[in-house]
Every structure is written in structure tokens, then in C-alpha cells.
Amino acid sequence: MAVIVTVEIPGGTREQYEEVMRQFEGVDWFPADGLVAHAAGPDGDGGWKVVDFWDSEEQFLAFVERARPIMERAGISSMLPTVQQAVNVILR
Numbered sequence: 001m002a003v004i005v006t007v008e009i010p011g012g013t014r015e016q017y018e019e020v021m022r023q024f025e026g027v028d029w030f031p032a033d034g035l036v037a038h039a040a041g042p043d044g045d046g047g048w049k050v051v052d053f054w055d056s057e058e059q060f061l062a063f064v065e066r067a068r069p070i071m072e073r074a075g076i077s078s079m080l081p082t083v084q085q086a087v088n089v090i091l092r
Contacts, residue, residue, distance in 0.1 A: 002036065002086040005060050007053040007079050012048030019074040020067075030068060034059025037087055053089050 009016075017040055024030040031038075036053040045050035054060040062081065071079070 002089055003054050003057050003083050005054055005081055005083050007050040007081045009020045009048040009079055015050055016074045016076055020071055023070045032063040057083050
């Protein structure tokens with residue numbers, strides 16, 4: 001079942017996000033299996049927000065386990081994910 005994952009990163013910055021993305025370029029498991037689409041930007045409350053579509057919650061959780069050390073090295077220690085069922089995902 002496809003899911004929508006919204007991740008709030010309180011205090012997260014564009015610089016931290018870009019550092020994480022640079023580090024992901026060096027691993028062979030990114031983009032991760034199950035990732036359908038990804039978007040990120042400032043959340044308006046002084047933090048950062050990520051919205052992803054995944055094939056399943058299990059694939060998202062497996063990704064987080066692999067990605068956690070990279071995020072922590074970039075200074076991201078707190079993430080607040082919300083997972084909900086996606087009824088439909090349309091890609092152009």
C-alpha cells in the first residue's frame with residue numbers, strides 16, 4: 001500500500017538538507033527502493049519539511065535506518081514523521 005510520509009525537522013536548515021543530499025550521492029542505496037517521489041523545503045516555522053511518497057511504510061522505515069547516521073552527521077537529530085495511506089499518486 002502506497003503511503004504519504006511527511007517529516008518535520010524542527011530547526012532544520014537548507015544547508016543541513018543539502019549536506020545530507022550530497023552524502024546520499026555517495027551511497028549505492030539512494031534513491032532507496034520504494035521511494036516514488038520526494039520534495040523538501042522550509043516549513044515556515046523555522047524548520048524544514050520533507051514530503052515523500054513511498055510504496056510502503058516498511059520501505060520508508062528501512063530507509064530511515066540506513067539514512068539516520070548520515071542525517072546525524074549533518075546535525076539533524078530530531079525528526080517527526082507522519083505516515084498516512086495514499087489513495088492515489090499521480091506522476092507527470
